[in-house]
Amino acid sequence: MIDLLVVGAGLTGLYAAWLAAQKGARTLLIAYGRGGLELSPGTLGVAAGTSPREQLAAFKRPHPYALIGPRTVDQALDALLTLLAAEGHPYAGSLDVNLLLPTAAGATIEAAYAPAALAGVDLGNPRQMAIGGFLGFRDFDSTLAARRLSARLGESITAIDLPLPPPTSQRDRYATDLARLFEDASWREAAARAWRSALVGVSHLGLPATLGFQHHQQVWQDMQDRLGLSIFEIPTLPPSMPGLRLEWVLRHACQDAGVDFVEGSRAVGRVTKPHARARVAGAVALTAGGPRAFDADAVLLATGDLLHGGLVARQDGLLQESVFDLPVVHNPDRSTWVSPRASDTQPYATFGLRVDASMRPLDAHGQPLYSNLFAAGGLIAGARRAEEGSRQGIGISTAYSAVEAALA
Template identity: 30%
Template sequence: MNYDCLIVGGGFSGLTCGIRCQGAGLSTAIISAGMSALHFSSGSIDLVGYDHERKIVYRPFEYLEKFTGAAPDHPYAHCGVETVRESLFFLKDVLAAEEMEIHNNGDENHFHVTGMGTLKPTFFSQRSVFNSAISQAFARKAKIAVLNFEGYRDFYPELAITNLLNNSLFRDVEISTGKLVFPDYGDPQKNPFEYRSIDVARIFDTIQYLDEIAEQIKREAGDAEFVAMPAFIGIQNYKKHHQILQMLTGKLIYEIPALPPSILGMRLDDALKSRFAELGGVLIAGDMVKGGDFRGGLLDHVHTQNYGTARLRAKAFVLSTGSFFSGGLVSDARGIREPIFDLRVSATSPRSTWHSPQFLDRKGHPFLEFGVETNGRLNPLDAGGNPVENIFCTGALLPHYNPIREGSGGGVAVATGFHAANQIIKACG
């Protein structure tokens, strides 16, 4: 098989890159081994939420202008702030083409509520998490009802509320709780279902249950104007059904990102894959790249588990295989490796320096900042230290940034995927 651009890794970064390349007329394929980290994400897209002192960043672009000058190895510095901005609004347009509404607070960050009841700064959110009506309701300190689904194990409203009330923004807001039940299910304890977000989402996706659910919401929320629920309001029909529920109840309905599988993240995944397919891109799912051969300092082809001896060729290759969690990086007794091509990795030594002694260290763990060393074009380096000019590394595989401490995972995935695509388009055109 022969493509202009072959992307290894079908996560947020690989999909963004693939959509940009295929949209520019390049024949593009994405090889993906299992579903991506979007299924574990909040479904909001963080740009940069915290500075190096863990203080909240309110105006991310302004902050990045200064920050990237001082951190030349940071992925955002490789992209340049203008490209970072361009990539995010490119993504917003891509999602709009799939009829997915994404909201931002102008050039400023906004907050979303977490399942623990804390607030996290982010840049883009889905309509049920951030829009002008929601921010006005927060500002007027409208009464909130936090509702849960009986039998759903991944959200504890009492915990969330206790934490929320500790926050100065919510100190004098009235918050109540309530429970929704699905009568046809009988006793949830005896049901073989273990009620994860996906099970509840399927109920919300089914139109015939909406009237009943709306009645329950009205009853349980009482006079609260604002209803918050874990994010399980449907996958296929979420947009329509969220609107119907708001109409039937006359209340604002807010989705709180909950434990995986992340429904908000899946919606992003669905929309991006649908866009990529619509443009004519090829998604090879459930396969794994096992290696490749180089010729004249360039990657000539790769081979995969399913295709055995067949060679997949391309002019440019993108490595968006993620970090340790997705298998883009592996660690063993000898050190940290990139498993496909054994590319040069930036990591500390010895092993004891990889992590901080505290699990929830505010500075984050050093291993989160390990990754494949690249130049500014995102090309990795070969054994001799020369860049491999037709491989581009993007997303969580990159070193010198800490997605947890900075609150920058989504933004780096999108910006580096887009930055790589721009260069591939230029090289192929």
């Protein structure tokens, strides 16, 4: 018998599954696809503003942060940061002051924590800073990034195009291709040799986030040593290496902790048992061998929002929760779902499940639908994640809260 069945393999689901398994729970994770980590900069955004800790105290119910309280956010982050450091992918930052990090478009993003190579940027001292792009790598334009960042900081930042040593490629290269090349020490030596003359006078170099994958930390350090300057990474267009590294660490941690995976399978319904209507008894998933019931003591939905399958807009206009058809907080008038201004928080991104402080989905009267069914992450209503800069903070802290309640 499974203690906890987690549906979803994004940041929320992977973190929840790892947490449960390392607490000793028999844990199964079912997902039909990968989550959104490869689309994310790999940072841990908790709340935008100068101090995430101060912002946290200001959220009101039904916002997920107000339901779980700041202490849970701290505990959830601690557990993840400890894991990341132990796995050789340390993050830097704090809840007291947000990091300010450059993006590939020359804008800036705030995050409480970021991988050390991203957090290594010092925007307060742009004098000897340069931004390097790679010739032939279309997902990062050093001139655009440097020009817009210069305008933002009021200091001139140099753009440098650096040649990529052989092998040449017959197609456009992705960040993942470059990360693989950087993992090779002899290729790194060739790159350092080819770049040295272009980097005279530069002491702080921003590069697209491609410095290795599994051995990223060593690759980053090695390139700094070879070039004799400090390097910071800037997240690129997807596939985003910092997000992929975070995903890789979490997947390995799950496997080490004993989580079982059933992937490529869509969960489509609940297992019911007679005389236990207030509880779910597991979930049914469409596996390669046909529909299969997975019995479990508790189920945690970490299926994300409309973009990743947690919510599904049906042709008849109804918005449905994809696994158990739970009630979704949303505006039934579809014409209101999308704002014409791309920079606005899109209304559809606020839709989701209403939950209690234990992350149990609620019915229209505010009562938990099932005593052992939980939801976390992008699936939960009550937040404006993009505007609040709270995506990852909500994902991991609601997962933490749900796992604690499910295993209690």
